[in-house]
Amino acid sequence: MPPNANSANIEVKICGLASPESVDVAVEGGARYVGFVFYPPSPRNLKPAEARSLTERVPLGVHRVALFVNPSDTDIDRVFAQNQFDMIQLHGAETPERTNNIRARTGTKVMKVIKLAARADLAAAAAYQGAADQLLFDAMAPKDRTDALPGGNALAFDWTLLAGAEMALPWMLAGGLTAENLAQAVASSGASQVDVSSGVEDAPGVKSPDKICAFLAAAAAI
Numbered sequence: 246m247p248p249n250a251n252s253a254n255i256e257v258k259i260c261g262l263a264s265p266e267s268v269d270v271a272v273e274g275g276a277r278y279v280g281f282v283f284y285p286p287s288p289r290n291l292k293p294a295e296a297r298s299l300t301e302r303v304p305l306g307v308h309r310v311a312l313f314v315n316p317s318d319t320d321i322d323r324v325f326a327q328n329q330f331d332m333i334q335l336h337g338a339e340t341p342e343r344t345n346n347i348r349a350r351t352g353t354k355v356m357k358v359i360k361l362a363a364r365a366d367l368a369a370a371a372a373y374q375g376a377a378d379q380l381l382f383d384a385m386a387p388k389d390r391t392d393a394l395p396g397g398n399a400l401a402f403d404w405t406l407l408a409g410a411e412m413a414l415p416w417m418l419a420g421g422l423t424a425e426n427l428a429q430a431v432a433s434s435g436a437s438q439v440d441v442s443s444g445v446e447d448a449p450g451v452k453s454p455d456k457i458c459a460f461l462a463a464a465a466a467i
Contacts, residue, residue, distance in 0.1 A: 255431060255464040258417065259457060260312065260334075260442040261289035267452035268302050274461035279303055280310040280334065280440070283324050288450030289442070293327040300328050310334050310356070318350065325351060332356055334381065345376040354378040356417070360385040361402050367410055374413045381440060382407060384420035399443040401426070404433035424459040431467055439464065 259271040260280030271279050281296045282289040291299070300309050308331040311324060315337035333351065335344055336358045348355040356379040359370050370380055384402040401421030418436035423444040430436065443449065445456040 255427075255436070255467050256438040257461055257464045258308075258310065258438070258440040259445065259452075259460075260310070260419075260440055261287070261446075261450065262299060262452060263289055263291060263295075263450060264452065265299065265302060266454060267457065268299050270452075270454045270457045271461075272303060272307055274458050275465065276307065276457075276461060277438075278308040278310050278332070278440075280312055280442070281328075281330075282312045283316070283320065284312065284314045284336070293324045296324065297327045300330070308332055312336055315339060316347075321347065321351060332378070334358065335377075336383075341372045341376040344373060348376070348378070356381050358383055358419075361406055364406050367406065370412060370414075370416075377414060380412065380414050380416040381419055382416060383440075401430070404430050404436075407434040407436065409435065422460075424456065424463040427460065427463045428467055 256277040258278030258280055259276045261282050262268050262271060262279055268279060281291055281299060284290055303309050310332045311330040312334040313320060330353055332354045333347060334356045335347065339357065344355055344357050355377045357373045357377040358381045360366065361382050362385045373380065384400040399421050407418065415438065417438040417440050418430060418434050419440035421444065422430055422439055422441045427439065431439065441460055445453055445460050447453045
């Protein structure tokens with residue numbers, strides 16, 4: 246059985262939060278990380294001022310994460326001018342050099358997303374040792390969908406690709422997770438941290454308080 250498969254205290258990140266209610270429900274339900282998206286094509290995208298009213302609701306001890314996709318320095322500066330974050334999530338094609346540059350520029354921890362479709366894709370993770378503080382493994386966007394986003398497509402991948410994998414950095418599992426499949430995903434992958442966005446929505450960008458609560462409860466029950 247993969248390491249951590251039966252571990253308690255699975256840490257959860259609820260990503261793509263865009264309303265005060267969803268932030269409050271995530272925090273009160275025990276989320277360890279809360280994510281805010283700054284990527285205009287996404288239905289979860291926020292303007293810096295919108296984000297500020299949400300991030301200010303997050304108490305100490307809960308990590309505020311800013312998600313970017315191939316951001317410019319200007320993109321990052323515009324968001325950070327009005328907000329404070331504990332971590333940046335890079336969900337695009339950022340190189341290790343660019344990742345480290347963003348970390349140094351902002352003085353903020355960085356979580357780099359690695360897309361997986363086959364075991365060989367795990368090799369990309371090694372290059373980010375020393376450049377990132379955490380990794381997040383997600384499904385690759387489908388090539389036959391012109392509307393596919395870099396993440397949040399409700400797509401899962403073969404979780405066993407991560408079973409027994411040795412990582413130099415802490416990592417998180419994402420991609421098509423729901424309250425119903427979470428236990429199996431953790432058992433198959435050995436994940437001790439998980440990230441959900443579309444799996445707790447009623448529609449793209451519309452979070453469901455009930456689904457957030459159910460997901461957090463499922464994590465607590467593992």
